Amino acid sequence: MVGVVNVTSAADIYVASDTAAPPDSVRDRLIRTADVWLQRHGVDQLSIEVVAAAARVSRATAFRKLGGRDQLVVAVALARSDRFKLECATEMACHVGAFAKLEAAFLYLVRELPNDPIVRELFALKPAGDFGPEADAIANATLGPAIEAGRAAGEVRDDVSIDEIVHWTVEQLYLAVVQTDRSPAAVIKRVRTYLTPALSAHRAHQFSGSIRSRIESLDFALDRAREALSALQEAARSPDTS
Structure with missing residues (x-):
């Protein structure tokens, strides 16, 4: 009954x-x-x-x-994670390079996650940032491809498994979310000061991985600019048919 x-x-x-x-x-x-x-x-x-x-x-x-209630909170938060995963992937797709993508993911998630009451409750219940295997699977699906691509490109260290890197990255995300200062500047500083140097394949030169990502992002932007310029030049050469 x-x-x-x-x-x-x-x-x-x-x-x-x-x-x-x-x-x-x-x-x-x-x-x-x-x-x-x-x-x-x-x-x-x-x-x-x-x-x-x-x-x-x-x-x-x-x-x-x-x-129990706490497990219910976790279950609902995980059920809501699909929306965050899709929107985060969209943000990451706008950038080139593993560290540029991770920075975009942090900026999006640190901005959006605290706005959801059930996610705030989840963070209160899991103060160590360990959200269980289901959350790990979601994080791997969201962040794993960028990290794997970064490893293949020589950006990301290869002496630690992808699963371990993702798990540690989620811990860093948790720390970023629970900070009082969640401004974009604070998030970027955290990523570039702690995350990028720790994951870079060239840790002796701490920011080489980050620099490589930025160079790739600039190359991508320049390619887009060249395409736009070519289109404008082609339009200028074409006779006016109006």
Whole structure:
């Protein structure tokens, strides 16, 4: 039997249930219901009981699937991460070079993550920045390709595994997010002072990896400028057909 906890509030976020649904879909429905609840009511009122009532699932089932309020917060935060991952990838795609891409990722994530209440709650629950294997997989999918490409290009050190580099990079991101000063200047300084020298393939010359990324970015920008200039010149040579 579903516990009667804030039934009036829970009813207005009811997510259709399926009594024959497989176990994983029950967990997914609980997470979706919690996400809707959070959007409408905020983090302070969140509880397993109210989410179970809204999802038409027994409290016992909800606790079995999610483990408790803290685990529910983590699950919802991870479910929301797809949006951040896609938008972060878009930001990174505008840059050339591993360190330029990582800098863009830090600028985006440090700006956006603190604006989400459930992410703030997640950071409060995980003060060491260790968010578990699911978060590691998301971070690898987001940051891993840039780091791998940087290694292939000779920018990124090759004596540490990609997984370890990504995990350490996420720890640095966590530190950047929890700082009082999250301005772009502070983020860039953190990346160029700590992240780039630590990951550079040429650590004896600390900023060589960063410089290489900037040179590649400039080359890319110059190529785009040359293309635009050629197009303008071609348009100027073409007869006016208007």
